[in-house]
Amino acid sequence: MSENPLQNYTEKDKYQIFDTEFMPHIDSMYNFAYRLTMDEDEAKDLVQDTYLKAFRFISSFQRGTNAKAWLFRILKNSFINDYRKKSKEPAKLDYQEVETFYNSDEADSDITIDLRVETVQDMIGDEIANALNSLAVDFKAVIILCDIEGFTYEEMAKILDIPIGTVRSRLHRARNLLKEKLKGYARSMGYKSE
Amino acid sequence: MTTPVKKVSGIFSTREMATKQTCPNHAECMKVIQLILDGEASNEQLKHFNQNLDQCLPCMQKYNLERAIRETLRCKLEKKCVPHDLIANIKTKIDEVV
Numbered sequence: 001m002s003e004n005p006l007q008n009y010t011e012k013d014k015y016q017i018f019d020t021e022f023m024p025h026i027d028s029m030y031n032f033a034y035r036l037t038m039d040e041d042e043a044k045d046l047v048q049d050t051y052l053k054a055f056r057f058i059s060s061f062q063r064g065t066n067a068k069a070w071l072f073r074i075l076k077n078s079f080i081n082d083y084r085k086k087s088k089e090p091a092k093l094d095y096q097e098v099e100t101f102y103n104s105d106e107a108d109s110d111i112t113i114d115l116r117v118e119t120v121q122d123m124i125g126d127e128i129a130n131a132l133n134s135l136a137v138d139f140k141a142v143i144i145l146c147d148i149e150g151f152t153y154e155e156m157a158k159i160l161d162i163p164i165g166t167v168r169s170r171l172h173r174a175r176n177l178l179k180e181k182l183k184g185y186a187r188s189m190g191y192k193s194e
Numbered sequence: 195m196t197t198p199v200k201k202v203s204g205i206f207s208t209r210e211m212a213t214k215q216t217c218p219n220h221a222e223c224m225k226v227i228q229l230i231l232d233g234e235a236s237n238e239q240l241k242h243f244n245q246n247l248d249q250c251l252p253c254m255q256k257y258n259l260e261r262a263i264r265e266t267l268r269c270k271l272e273k274k275c276v277p278h279d280l281i282a283n284i285k286t287k288i289d290e291v292v
Contacts, residue, residue, distance in 0.1 A: 011292070018288070023281070026281065027276055030277075040277070044280055047276075047284075052284065052287055052288065052291070055288050116259075117259050120262045120263055120266050121262055121266060123270070124270065125270040125271055128267060128270050128271055129271055132267070132271070146232060148267060152233070152234065168228075171228065171232075172224075172225065172228060175228070175263070178263070179259075179263070182263070
């Protein structure tokens with residue numbers, strides 16, 4: 001779970017770290033979990049599971065280091081493991097499809113989007129949320145981590161267990177897909193485009 | 195580094211400033227625009243961007259659009275409140291396993 005050497009914490013230390021370094025991130029954790037699962041009960045279970053794992057493996061965490069990224073990594077791994085166990089929505093996460101897209105010429109092409117700044121600014125939260133939620137979960141995750149949670153590429157690489165170059169290319173493609181979705185919404189809602 | 199970051203943080207007026215109507219390096223510029231907005235650009239990339247952005251209409255438009263999308267995501271996506279019993283449940287479960 002971490003490259004750090006195991007820490008020798010007392011029980012009191014563990015509770016203190018948990019309360020002062022882990023719990024302050026619960027809002028971000030819950031919102032990330034909700035965006036991944038799109039279900040309030042599943043998000044709640046995922047966050048609870050993540051915090052229980054964080055406490056169990058707290059000796060792998062070095063006090064004062066990046067608790068938020070450490071927690072997000074556990075949450076992401078829990079989501080993938082739990083997701084793979086569930087068969088009800090197998091199409092939600094299709095790595096083959098995602099990786100095929102990464103390796104295609106289409107992915108690197110410069111997508112020209114006739115989307116206006118004013119159109120984006122005029123959109124309401126639901127339209128933005130629908131566009132984001134319609135992306136494959138790998139693409140949605142990088143946008144949330146970068147644009148909403150403000151993680152650096154290096155932190156995202158650790159959270160997602162992928163090289164920084166892949167973070168960069170996945171973000172680029174995720175944003176192009178998001179713009180396509182926003183353009184579709186703009187057109188369907190009657191917004192003007194260029 | 196702080197000065198260039200401040201300079202690129204605003205929405206540019208595309209009508210008043212830009213002179214170039216097409217960008218021969220648009221794909222490459224788009225990659226740099228992403229790096230700048232993500233706070234990951236090098237000083238050299240920032241300097242080059244600041245020196246050239248106001249001369250290139252397509253890059254200025256894309257910069258403004260990318261920036262607007264990020265701001266809209268940050269400001270308009272609904273923030274879910276943590277369920278009131280979640281924190282208590284977590285603490286109870288931890289106490290059970292310790």
